[in-house]
Amino acid sequence: VRIGELAERSGASVRALRYYEEQGLLSPQRTASGQRIYDEAAVDRVRLLRRLYAAGLSSSTIAAVLPCVDAPSAAVTARTLTTMREQYARIEQQIVELMTTRDQLAYLIDAAAAHERELLASA
Amino acid sequence: VRIGELAERSGASVRALRYYEEQGLLSPQRTASGQRIYDEAAVDRVRLLRRLYAAGLSSSTIAAVLPCVDAPSAAVTARTLTTMREQYARIEQQIVELMTTRDQLAYLIDAAAAHERELLASA
DNA sequence: GACACTATGACGACGCGTCATTGTTC
DNA sequence: TGAACAATGACGCGTCGTCATAGTGT
Numbered sequence: 622v623r624i625g626e627l628a629e630r631s632g633a634s635v636r637a638l639r640y641y642e643e644q645g646l647l648s649p650q651r652t653a654s655g656q657r658i659y660d661e662a663a664v665d666r667v668r669l670l671r672r673l674y675a676a677g678l679s680s681s682t683i684a685a686v687l688p689c690v691d692a693p694s695a696a697v698t699a700r701t702l703t704t705m706r707e708q709y710a711r712i713e714q715q716i717v718e719l720m721t722t723r724d725q726l727a728y729l730i731d732a733a734a735a736h737e738r739e740l741l742a743s744a
Numbered sequence: 745v746r747i748g749e750l751a752e753r754s755g756a757s758v759r760a761l762r763y764y765e766e767q768g769l770l771s772p773q774r775t776a777s778g779q780r781i782y783d784e785a786a787v788d789r790v791r792l793l794r795r796l797y798a799a800g801l802s803s804s805t806i807a808a809v810l811p812c813v814d815a816p817s818a819a820v821t822a823r824t825l826t827t828m829r830e831q832y833a834r835i836e837q838q839i840v841e842l843m844t845t846r847d848q849l850a851y852l853i854d855a856a857a858a859h860e861r862e863l864l865a866s867a
Numbered sequence: 868g869a870c871a872c873t874a875t876g877a878c879g880a881c882g883c884g885t886c887a888t889t890g891t892t893c
Numbered sequence: 894t895g896a897a898c899a900a901t902g903a904c905g906c907g908t909c910g911t912c913a914t915a916g917t918g919t
Binding site for chain 2: 669672673675676686689690697699701702705706708709712713715716718719720721722723725726727729730732733734736737
């Protein structure tokens with residue numbers, strides 16, 4: 622599959638796909654003229670990359686974790702294991718903070734909506 | 745309070761505080777010589793700003809929402825209310841995705857840890 | 868040969884970190 | 894009179910968006 626189709630199917634932009642490759646996270650084949658050719662597995666791979674980016678991991682951290690995804694039973698160093706555990710803890714913390722923010726926002730919305738109903742009632 | 749103390753108490757960096765001001769989210773007084781002077785309320789204000797940034801809101805979106813925080817019963821436009829509801833939905837979605845990523849990471853960690861135990865056992 | 872797709876390169880945006888330089892406070 | 898703090902300005906970073914320009918596929 623070519624870059625445009627992969628973009629559509631994975632949810633990433635064409636620009637992002639080229640960037641991921643630049644970061645060593647994707648290694649497509651090339652046609653004779655230089656166009657990138659991806660295999661089917663690239664779709665899931667890119668979705669994973671996007672999830673990890675969205676969770677706040679950097680390109681280099683993702684690069685460090687990927688071998689563990691590709692070969693779970695291979696050379697996963699203790700260092701990588703530590704990194705993954707750190708990220709896990711960070712994400713959990715992030716979830717808690719997001720829930721707090723969400724609740725605070727809900728409170729603001731309720732207050733504003735109540736005020737709007739008052740305005741309507743007085744009209 | 746001066747900028748250094750506010751930074752320490754709010755968790756933001758001095759650089760970030762100046763940036764927030766640049767974005768119109770903070771309006772400290774100034775001494776005759778030009779130093780920024782914040783009131784006590786600025787501490788909570790900055791903590792709120794940081795939570796909103798961490799939840800993925802942009803400076804301009806935060807600026808749009810702030811009046812609603814400062815004067816809940818005042819000029820909260822329908823437009824602002826819509827923005828807040830959009831952000832609420834986005835954050836909820838983000839929480840779900842983070843939980844998925846967290847679980848996926850946990851799975852990887854377990855697999856890698858299991859493999860490590862095998863190595864130890866065979867030694 | 869037209870038209871969509873792709874390639875590379877460069878610049879821009881956002882939310883700051885960081886450094887250099889100069890002035891302020893105590 | 895130091896020593897810590899603050900001010901402004903500028904550049905850098907990561908993750909792309911966006912545009913320009915040129916080649917490719919059908």
